[in-house]
Amino acid sequence: MGDIFINLWQGTIYAFSPINLLAIVIGYAIGVIAGAIPGVMAVTAMVLILPFTFTLEPLFAIALLMGAYKGGAYAGSITATLVNIPGTPEAAATALDSYPMSQRGEQQRALELALWASVIGGTISNLLLIFTAPPLAEVALLLGPAEIAALILFSLTAVITLLGDSLLDIWKGFISITLGLMLAVIGLDNMSATRRYVFGFEDLDSGVPFVLCIIALLALSEVFIQCERVRQLHIEQGFKGVKPIPYTWPQRWKDFKFCLKDLIRSSFLGSLLGALPGIGATTTAFVCYGEARRSAKKDNRFGQGDPRGIAAPEAGNNAVAASSLIPLVTLGIPGSVAAAVMYGAFMIQGMIPGPMLMQERPEVIYGLFVLLVLTDFIGAFMVALPFIYVVRRLLRRLDFSLFFPGVMACCVVGVYSEEFNVFHLRLFFILGVLGYLMRKNGFSIPPFILAFILGPILERNTRTALLIGGGSLEVFYTSKVAMILLILAVASLVWALWRKARGAESAGGLAVPEEFKH
Amino acid sequence: MKPRKELAIALGILAFCALNLLYFIPAQVAAEGSSTTYPHLLNGMLAFFALAYALEAVRQMWKSPAGERAEAGEKPSFLDVYGRTLLLMAVTGVWLFAMEATGFILSTFIFLPVAAYIFGSRSRWKPLVLGLVMPLIFYGVFRALHSQLPQGPVEALLSHLLD
Incomplete structure (x- = not known):
């Protein structure tokens, strides 16, 4: 425990500089603007920033990305509250109560409740990350290739268990994962350096670039999807004029006391769900909302502007941000798409996240932890509060017909600037269309991306384990850890199939609406 | 589905x-x-x-x-739902595949207004301004960083004028 505090102090010295604090402010501001725009997720903002981090200092780049993620995670609730259009999928749960509250003229109350809940959820999750990551990283260092391969298999099967509501969704999840693993095979074999699936293109020798893949599947496919909704976006832009009711300090204190239990429960629940691979902020927000509604007395006003209906999902979805980094910093395995983007940012900086990085460069990891804690407070006080009104004015004037083509141009420049290769632009288009087709047909993108990132690690570790075992699979069942993880992988698969076969709904009887899945 | x-x-x-x-x-x-x-x-x-x-x-x-x-029978036609998206995809494909020959500025100058009209822009001038300004901003940033966007006739002309 003492080591954690010493490392935290070193991390603070390393990270606490005006330039890094500025990065948080800039990142949070970008995240707030992006998150408030319907159709642009927090992760999309991160993805657009990612290629521009090549020339930046490591912590500046990471602070920028974390700021964008946390800003975006909060900002989804701004449009959800003001115009009942969730800026991000996770804000859909918040809208169930924040919009009715705002319709009563209590816009400021709804927006501030969402903000404070985000800060509390984020802070509790940050503290859990700081105190659980170091001991987990020490355990991770004891894992060999067989255990790592088994762990990745378990992570990939765990991703699928909470997908969708039917058996069809489960099989689609497995297909997404397998396609992601197949895409990762393209390029030179990482052990024998022979070519696979390159179709004569030398540009494919180094495989499909990670940044390109993420931008194409998340951002370009999203623009194609938004193109179908263009009329709806124009119509929904109208803001209704409701006379605002001021939010007083005694009322703030009363709301805080009233929501405290739900805030704490949702923060811990969000942290726990966020640490599991693939669950994500949207499911977490709905689970937290369902739990808050389930535990409330019968005379509650859920659905009509109950403050707990805003506090619980916001605390939950913001708690996911930090805890989803636990598998990344301890095991080197990104557990969510946002963590995958962070993984990319570390790689761009020449660092591979995982237990070794925590041992060799603790100042970077602990610096990241310090920045995470600071992001919530700096973002809330310096950016979010003043920005709420800026964003409202901006949204009124935003022309989506100019905005989305502009986003496409930014994506193209981002993809091109990674390796200055025109071939990559063609690949980007092909993957964007693939992402669009997958999403339109109900195939989930996050498992695909996670499998694409984890594929080379899985293959390398499996082959190394087999080499160590002389080609025999015995190496997997003689290791207790590998065996337990493989049993868990099979068990989670069987559980998921059994659960879907019974047609069970999400926790609290509240399923994530179809339009908010991606 | x-x-x-x-x-x-x-x-x-x-x-x-x-x-x-x-x-x-x-x-x-x-x-x-x-x-x-x-x-x-x-x-x-x-x-x-x-x-x-x-x-x-x-x-x-x-x-x-x-x-x-x-x-069956309640759904709008395929083109009503997907026509705009398919058109955007086709235009994007042409833009990205032609960029090697035409360069970034010229292809993006054409792409951005066309994409804006596909997205339903009602303004005549705003998409053209976007198409003119945005590629030039990117060109300027890349030039300041001593990097190059895909080269074409406009980039060659600008380099000739600015160097």
Whole structure:
């Protein structure tokens, strides 16, 4: 425990500089603007920033990305509250109560409740990350290739268990994962350096670039999807004029006391769900909302502007941000798409996240932890509060017909600037269309991306384990850890199939609406 | 989504698995001297999951054939729903595939207004201004960083004028 505090102090010295604090402010501001725009997720903002981090200092780049993620995670609730259009999928749960509250003229109350809940959820999750990551990283260092391969298999099967509501969704999840693993095979074999699936293109020798893949599947496919909704976006832009009711300090204190239990429960629940691979902020927000509604007395006003209906999902979805980094910093395995983007940012900086990085460069990891804690407070006080009104004015004037083509141009420049290769632009288009087709047909993108990132690690570790075992699979069942993880992988698969076969709904009887899945 | 469509997708994936097994793996993996074990394993997994997906789709078809028929006739036409997106995709494809020959500035100058009109822009001038300003901003940033965007006649002219 003492080591954690010493490392935290070193991390603070390393990270606490005006330039890094500025990065948080800039990142949070970008995240707030992006998150408030319907159709642009927090992760999309991160993805657009990612290629521009090549020339930046490591912590500046990471602070920028974390700021964008946390800003975006909060900002989804701004449009959800003001115009009942969730800026991000996770804000859909918040809208169930924040919009009715705002319709009563209590816009400021709804927006501030969402903000404070985000800060509390984020802070509790940050503290859990700081105190659980170091001991987990020490355990991770004891894992060999067989255990790592088994762990990745378990992570990939765990991703699928909470997908969708039917058996069809489960099989689609497995297909997404397998396609992601197949895409990762393209390029030179990482052990024998022979070519696979390159179709004569030398540009494919180094495989499909990670940044390109993420931008194409998340951002370009999203623009194609938004193109179908263009009329709806124009119509929904109208803001209704409701006379605002001021939010007083005694009322703030009363709301805080009233929501405290739900805030704490949702923060811990969000942290726990966020640490599991693939669950994500949207499911977490709905689970937290369902739990808050389930535990409330019968005379509650859920659905009509109950403050707990805003506090619980916001605390939950913001708690996911930090805890989803636990598998990344301890095991080197990104557990969510946002963590995958962070993984990319570390790689761009020449660092591979995982237990070794925590041992060799603790100042970077602990610096990241310090920045995470600071992001919530700096973002809330310096950016979010003043920005709420800026964003409202901006949204009124935003022309989506100019905005989305502009986003496409930014994506193209981002993809091109990674390796200055025109071939990559063609690949980007092909993957964007693939992402669009997958999403339109109900195939989930996050498992695909996670499998694409984890594929080379899985293959390398499996082959190394087999080499160590002389080609025999015995190496997997003689290791207790590998065996337990493989049993868990099979068990989670069987559980998921059994659960879907019974047609069970999400926790609290509240399923994530179809339009908010991606 | 209709079970019939789910079944068609599953069959499409199975066809891809067959193509991979019979052509891609022998021609693109084995012929290059690489081990085929892992690609075969992944292909087998994909075929298995696609088969399970197909069987589940068939089960769903048997379960609710009446409901599926009832939905028919209420939907807007394919072009109403996807026409705009398909047009945007085609324009994006032309933009990205032509960029090597035309350069970034010229292709983006044409693409941005066209895309804005596809997105339903009602303004005549704003998309043209966007198409003119945005590529030039990117050009300026890249030039300041001593990097190059895809080169074409406009980039060559600007370089000639500015150097």
